Amino acid sequence: MSKDFLRFKNHQSVRTSDIPWLSAGLFRDTVLKACQEGTRPILLDATGSDRFTVVLADDREHSLLCAGCVLEGKSGYQSLSAEFPAFHMFERELWENSGIVPIGHPWLKPVRYPHNAIESREMTDYPFFSVHGEEVHEVGVGPVHAGIIEPGHFRFMCNGERVFHLEIQLGYQHRGVEQLMLKGNFFNKSVLSESITGDSTIAHVSAYCGALEALAGITLSTRALSIRVFAQEIERAACHFGDLAALANDVAYLPASSFYGNFRTPLINMLQSICGNRFGKGLIRPGGVACDISQSSLPERREQLKDIRASFRIITEDLFSSASVLSRFEKTGTVPMETAAEIGMTGLAGRASGLAHDIRVHHPYSWYKLNRIEPVTQTGGDVLARALQRRDEAEQSFELALKILDELPAGELRRPPETLQASSMAVALTEGWRGEVAHMAVTGADGKLTRYRVKDPSFTNWFGLALAVRNNEISDFPLCNKSFNLSYCGNDL
Amino acid sequence: MKILIPVFNILLIIFFPLLYAGVINCEKAWWCGRRGPSIWQPFYDFVRLLRKGAVISTATSPIFAIAPSITFSTMLIAALVVPLANNNSLIGFPGDFIFFAYLMGLGKFFSLLAAMDTGSSFEGMGASREITFSTFVEPAFFIVLASCAILTGQTAFNQVFSLIFLSPGIKVLSLLLCSAALFVMLLTEGCRTPVDDPNTHLELTMIHEVMVLDNSGPDLALLTYAHYLKMVLISAMIVNIFMPVLDNSLLSACLFSAGLILTALAVAVTELSVARLRMSHVPQFVYFMNSLGYILLFSIILIAFSGR
Amino acid sequence: MEYALIVLFGLTILYISATSRLEVYINCLFIQGMLLFLLILLTMHDADIPVLLLLILETLGLKAILVPWFLRYIIRSNHIYREAEASLPHFYSVVLTTMIFIFSFFVAWWSTRLPDTPETVYFGVSIAVVLNGLLIILTRHKIITHVMGFMIVENGTFLLSLAVAREMPLIVNLGILLDIFVAVFLLGIMVTRIRSTFEELDIDMLTTLKD
Amino acid sequence: MLQLLLSTPVVLSLLALAFRSKAFNKATLAFFAVFYFFCCLFLVVHPVPASSYFAVDGLNSIFLLLQSVVFLAALLYSIAFLTESGLTEEWQAYYTALMLLFAFCLTGLTLTTHLGLFWVFLEATTLVTTPFIFAEKKRTSLEAAWKYIFICSLGITFAFIGIILLSLGAKSVESLSFPDLYRQATEINSFWLSMAFVFLLVGFGTKAGLAPLHSWLPDAHSEAPPPVSALLSGALLNGALLGILRMLELMNRAGLGQYPRLLLICMGLMSLVICSVYTLKAVNYKRMLAYSSVEHIGIATLAFGVGGAAVLPGLLHLVGHSLAKASLFLSSGNIHHRYKTRDIAGVTGVLSSDPGTGRLWIAGFLMLSAFPPSPLFYSEFLLLKEMLVQRLYIPALMTALLLTLILLSMGSVVFRMAFGGNSSAKAEHSGYLFLIPQIILLAAAAAAGFIPSEFYAFLSRGVFL
Incomplete structure (x- = not known):
């Protein structure tokens, strides 16, 4: 297997010439074999109209795998989705971006409103799944919604209040992030990467900086890494607070909703007091961090975190001991582990x-290399499990943040990188609050960036939501949706 | 002094519904540690809506245009027969609680028609939910009122409620069951939290809110007002169960207003302390009213008429 | 007041029929025990001291405190928090319970034409409670719920005995006390054993012995 | 004497728990078996004057004597069973203590003439015997124990409701003791009495294993150790039936005899039907024996339901069934000990591999299936005769047909197990203690069949129906 793949680590730069290129048949066999052994897809990236690469993650070996596929002519290749449904979104995206047809793909339709696609396509040309029957009816929601949320169209096939199937059509917010990355100076793209998904600012900018720093071949001081991870964990805890508030709000349990919202504010204000922005924008820059946590403020921050944690525990205890709340959460929107593994769900969900x-x-x-942490998991796969997962991860984030504040070492804040290695490739994976964020950067022979790819966890998890609401009541959809709380613009890019 | 009560009641019908909404909202905000909107906010909203123009979809028939007025007027007429302060209804005649129930039904019928008329799948869904729950509430209302009528031997609203407090022997029991049943009705008809979520913005989970989604301007103002008036009327029944007829009209009016405010607070506390029920579990909650009604009816028969 | 207590007792059953959370069942059992205790205080205050003491021990000590505590201990230690799915939806469960109430009250009303009838409200509610206990046993899957259904039947029986047999011999009462105590604890221990043997406390697991 | 009979087992069980020595357990069991037998015999011959709660009368003396014989056999067998079974010392002590407590409860149950106490003792027997059923700690034994304790507890609750209803109708009666009730039977309100009878029938009938309330019985009887199975079938079912008999007498005296009889006939016939259906497809021989208990209790109930001249055969039937069934359960213990299986398919050639057990197995079966000199022959014959006399043609025909059917299917199973070529295993007798108890039981049954006239005189003391 190792011969068929280029094996490398997260945040590591490798030469593009080392990528093995395989014929379509061999590629298919190789990837299927790897997937049977437990690796999962991270990205499919077309480097031309007849060749593409795949990046797989091997969790057991703690490494990433990369292989390329060369097509004979423009005939396309045999789709992998039938064997591994986890590929189905990646293949749709690949087809949309490059015109390479995954032959035999079960539901080939565009992911986004594709103004950067090879051919011009209108989203409205593509059909939805349809269900026929006397008592079956369809309910369409969106793309414009009642709340202040992003656009997306949800098409429910229902029998009365029961949902048979939900089809989600996104892509209304496609901004061409990956193309914008290639324009202009690659070293100045921090702001762009910060705005890929507004609520995962730190995760995306960390991944961007990680890819860039790997290509530039520089290492950061422990202090810079610690501050980055501190920001990351605060972001995680704050988002979990917000989501728990939203979950409580969706079941009309007002006290928890209000108090979670109330305690989220001091938490994100902590980021503001470091870098001036509540979402941590402007904190992380290539080569290090732009702002420092002053040594004198450490005790105060520690106290503040402990206070918030104490309040968090009180309100969490209240929320999860309320029978009426639990009966809404339990057995709602269940995604069993087998299904989740099959469709390649990642991250929190x-x-x-x-x-x-x-x-x-x-x-x-970065910092996680020096400090091992234990993963937190649930088993239920329902709304309750996702809520409990948020509770446990927020607890863990508090612990990590406090640990960082306790051990914050001295060191240089930032050393800006200057040049990129030529003909290289780096994949940077970071764990945002929603799940794994992947950025891939490839440079050409002149040391200029030639390709940039981004994958947000929402991209793979939206389909999980569609499966979660099956056989649930249609009125439980908002609750399921909130329990996933996926990003529209992270998916649309 | 006697003229004071009818005047007070008319003022109550006009002003209290919006105040009632304001009290609930204030209580909820205060409990959650927020400052919340002013207690007069529903009045401002009402005036604002009245001053706006209405947008009516071209796809609708005239029913959509007249339905809000019908709903409003039926509720206003219904308010005339419900006993308010000092157990005094503006007009009252034997069997008027049946009249009341049918007026409520008429108003609901037109609001359902209007909702279906828009052709929106959400509003159809909301209408179907509302009618499902109503089918449980209506018979239960009759059972509860009928058992009170049996207990007191009267069939007019105001006499039923003024006598129930004086019924010997089983006062505690009938007060308990009757008020519990009517409170379930209040939460259901008022679309409050375990049944519906008045604050939600999610069309898929709404019941009442989604039915008025297409109404705007004065129509919406009337519908909102009628909705709160309905809640006030049901609350008035609950309060009157506990209120004896007093000689002092002023004291009676004050006590009655305080009672209404207390019911509003009770609604708010219920909303704060439980989460909303799953839609498929709502019927069993609403059916509770039937169960309570039957138990009340049979207890009255057993205790009052078994000669023990 | 007495009637209100009895009807409240009946209402706890109505609540149980609508819920699937075991904690609620236990709370209802606790409330039932307390209501029976209050009823004893209201109606039996002129009884002999030993009888009264025994009855208080039985209602307050056993029914209201010890048994709920023990059941709570069992569900906590076995991590069972809810009845997974009752074999009939809760709505029908509530409707059936209501019908049982109507039926029982009708029986009680009808029985007034007989001589020596017990107090009709006691009679009606206790019939309803016993029948509802059986309904819970029939329609719920978990073994622990069956124990709770059994306790509900016992409570209904106790109410009935309060209504009609106020002069029950002490010795019989003592026997009842002992039996409930031992039965529930034995049942509780069985539940724990079953848990350790079957991994899951579902009644469907107990179908090995069949013909 | 009564006090001695009731207090000895309690004291001995406490001692057994205190000492926990194997030798002491065996000695206790042996002593108590003999002591109990002679005490009971003495009580039957010289009835003591009735106290307010306990008395020896014509009816319960039959049951007392019967259970003393069954206890004698079962306790003797227990000594052998404890030696051979690999139970730990602690469990042996529990076994002994529970056995003695069981004897206490059963004696109380039989001797008490107070309805309330009868109820208490009946519930106590459930609690005391549950640990036996659970003793093997397998999935199946756990399940059987659960069903046993749960269904019986529910049944007993129903019986309690019956008692309440009875006391409701019997406000004018001094106490709930049967003599008082009988004396003032006509003063009891007939509606409440009828209701009470139904509830008591359900409650006691659950314990007696009458169809359709029998579902716990096959499980519990087949999972219990052999001596306990023998006692459950041979003594406990009778005890519960005693309660029904006493209530039936009350109904008769109150002039309400007709509809309880109908109920009893229905339940008896239903038991027969259920048993015949099961035995057609029997796979587990202990379960088959348990179902056969349902059948025979059903026949006895049927006899009591028919009434008149059929009551005496009913009592005789109980005697014959208890003795024969206890011996069969004990023999099945031998078979299980040798073959390590309860599946009928796994057992062949008992006669050649263990001649003693095999012969007793067949003898027990013949006794159970009413081959003369079995007392069951007389009882079934007389029952059918009485049914014909009373013009109950259809029930009589059903009974005859079902009995034949059960005889055929059970016979084929029993003989298949007894004969058949299992030449590989060499013949080996079980120890004497594994055989003597059955011989005692079968001899007693044969004696009851051989000297019907004296025995009838004794039995007819119990017939006041």
Whole structure:
């Protein structure tokens, strides 16, 4: 197997010439074999109209695998989705971006409103799944919604209040992030990467910086790494607070909803007091961090974190002991572990179903390399499991953040990188609060960036939501949706 | 002094519904540690809506246009027969609680028609949910009122409620069951939290809110007002179960208002302390009213008429 | 007041029929025990001291405190928090319970034409409670719920005995006390054993012995 | 004497728990078996005057004597069983203590003339015997124990409701003791009495294993150790039936005899039907024996239901069944000990591999299936005769047909197990203690069959129906 793949680590730069290129048939066999052994897809990237590469993650070996596929002519290749449904979104994206047809793909339709696609396609040309029957009816929601949320169209096939199937059509927010990355100076793309997904600012900018620093071949001081991870964990805890508040709000349990919202504010204000932005924008920059945590503020921050944690525990105890709340959460929107593994769910939602994928554990990077952490998982796969997962991860984040504040070492804050290695490739995976964020950067022979790819965890998990609401009541959809809380723009890029 | 009560009641019908909403909202905000909107906010909203123009979809028939007015007027007429302060209804005649129930039914019928008329799948869903729950509430209402009527030997609203407090022997029991049943009705008809979530913005989970989604301007104002008036009327029944007829009209009016405010607070506390029920579990909650009604009816028969 | 207590007792059954959370069942058992205790205080205050003491021990000590505590201990230690799925939806469960109430009250009403009838409300509610206990046993899957159904039947029986047999000999009462105590604890121990043997406390597991 | 009979087992069981020595257990069991037998015999011959709660009368003296014989055999067998079974010392002590407590409860159950106490003792027997059923700690034994304790507890609750209803109708009666009730039977309100009878029939009938309340019985009887199975079938079922008999007498005296009889006939016939259906496809011989208990209790119930001249055969039937069934359960213990299986398919050639047990197995079966001199022959014959006399043609026909059917299917199973070529295993007798108890039981049964006139005189003391 090792001969068929280029094997490398997270945040490591490799030469593009080392990627083995295989014929379509051999490629298919190789990838299928690897997937049977437990690796999972991270990215499919077309480097031309007749060749593409795949990046797989091998959690057991703590390494990433890469292989390329060369097509004879423009005939396309045999789709992998039938054997491994986890590939189905990647193959749709590949087809949309490059025109390479995955032959035999079960549901080939565009992922996004594809203004950067090879051919011009209108999203409205593509059909939805349809269900026929006397008592079956369809309910379409969106793309414009009642709340202040992003656009997306949800098409329910229902029988009365029961949902048979949900089809989710996104892509209304496609901004061409990957193309914008290639324009202009690659060293100045921090702001762009910070705005890939507004609520995962730190995760995306860390991944961008990670890829860039790997290509530039520089290492950071422990202090810079610690501050980055501190910001990451605060972001995680704050988002979990927000989601728990939203979950409580969706079941109309107002006290918990209000108080979670109330305690989220001081938490994100902590980021503001470091870098001036509540979401941590402007904190992380290539080569290190732009702002420092002053040594004198450490005791105060520690106290503040402990206070928030104490309040968090009180309100969490209240929420999870309320019978009426539990009866809403339990057995709602269940994704069993087998299904979750099959469709390649990652991150928080995957861990709630029992899949222990955690980049911080399996592909450790920066500070996490020095400090081992244990993954937290649930088994239920229902809304309750996802809520409990948020509770446990927030607890863990508090612990890590406090640990960082306790041990914050001295060191240089930032050393800006200057040049990139030529003909190289780096994949940076970070664990955002929603799950694994993947950025891949490839440079050409002149040391200029030639390709940039981004994958948000929402991309793989949206389909999990579609499966979760099956056989649930249609009125439980908002609750299921909130329990996943996936990103529209992270998916649309 | 006697003229004071009808005047007070008319003022109550006009002003209290919006105040009632304001009290509930204030209580909820205060409990959650927020400052919340002013207690007069529903009045501001009402005036604002009245001053706006209405947008009516071209796809709808005239029913959509007249339905809000019908709903509003039926509720207003219904308010005339419900005993308010000092157990005094503006008009009252034997069997008027049946009249009341049918007026409520008429208003609901037109709001359902209007919702279906828009052709929106959400509003159809909301209408179907509302009618499902109503089918449980209506018979239960009759059972509860009928058992009170049996207990007191009267069939007019105001006499039933003024006598129930004086019924010997089983006062505690009938007060308990009757008020519990009517409270379930209040939460269901008022679309409050375990049944519906008045604050939600999610069309898929709404019941009442989704039915008025297409109404705007004065129509929406009337519907909102009628909705709160309905809640006030049911609350008035609950309060009157506990209120004896007093000689002092002023004291009676004050006590009655305080009772209404207390019911509003009780609604708010219920909303704060439980989460909303799963949609498929709502019927069993609403059916509770039937169960309570039957138990009340049979207890009354057993205790009052078994000669023991 | 007495009637209100009895009807409240009946209402706890109505609540149980609508829920699937075991904690609620236990809370209802506790409330039932307390209500029986209050009833004893209200109606039996002129009884002999030993009889009264025994009855208080039985209602307050056993039914209200010890048994709920023990059942709670069992569900905590076995991590069972809810009845997974009752074999009939809760809505029908509530409707059936209501029908049982109607039926029982009708029986009680009808029985007033007989001589020596017990107090009709006692009679009606206790019939309803016993029948509902059986309904719970029939329609719920978990073994622990069956024990709770059994306790509900016992409570209904106790209410009935309060209504009609106020002069029950002490010795019989003592026997009842002992039996409930031992039966519930034996049942509780069995539940724990079953847990350790079958991994799951579902009644469907107990179908090995069949013909 | 009564006090001695009731207190000895309690004291001895406490001693057994205190000493926990194997030798002491065996000595206790042996002593108590003999002591109990002679005490009971003495009580039957010289009835003591009735106290307010306990008395020896014509009816319960039959049951007392019968259970003393069954206890004698079962306790003797227990000594052998304890020696051979690999139970730990602690469990042996528990076994002994529980056995003695069981004897205490059963004696109380038989001797008490107070309805309330009868109820208490009946519940106590459930609690005391559950640990036996659970003793093997297998999945199946756990399940059987659960069903046993749960169904019986529920049944007993129903019986309690019956008692409450009875006391409701019997406000004018001084106490709930049967003599008082009988004396003032006509003063009891007939509606409440009828209701009470139904509830008591359900409650006691559950314990007696009457169809359709029998579902726990096959499980519990087949999972218990052989001596306990023998006692459950041979003594406990009778005890529960005693309660029904006493209530039936009360109904008769209150002039309400007709509808309880109908109930009893229905339940008896239903038991027969259920048993015949099961035995057609029997796979487990202990379960088969348990179902046969349902059948025979059903026949006795049927006889009591038919009433008149059929009551005496009913009592005789109980005697014959208890003795024969206890011996069969004990023999099945020998078979299980040798073959390590309860499946009928796994057992062939008992006669050649263990001649003693094989002969007793066949003898027990013949005794059970009413081959003369079995008392069951007389009882079944007289029952059918009485049914014909009372013009109950259809029930009589059903009974005759079902009995034949059960005889055929059980016979084929028993003989298949007894004969058949299992030449590989060499013949080996079980120890004497594994055989003597059955011989005692079968001899007693044969004696009851051989000297019907004296025995009838004794039995007819119990017939006041």
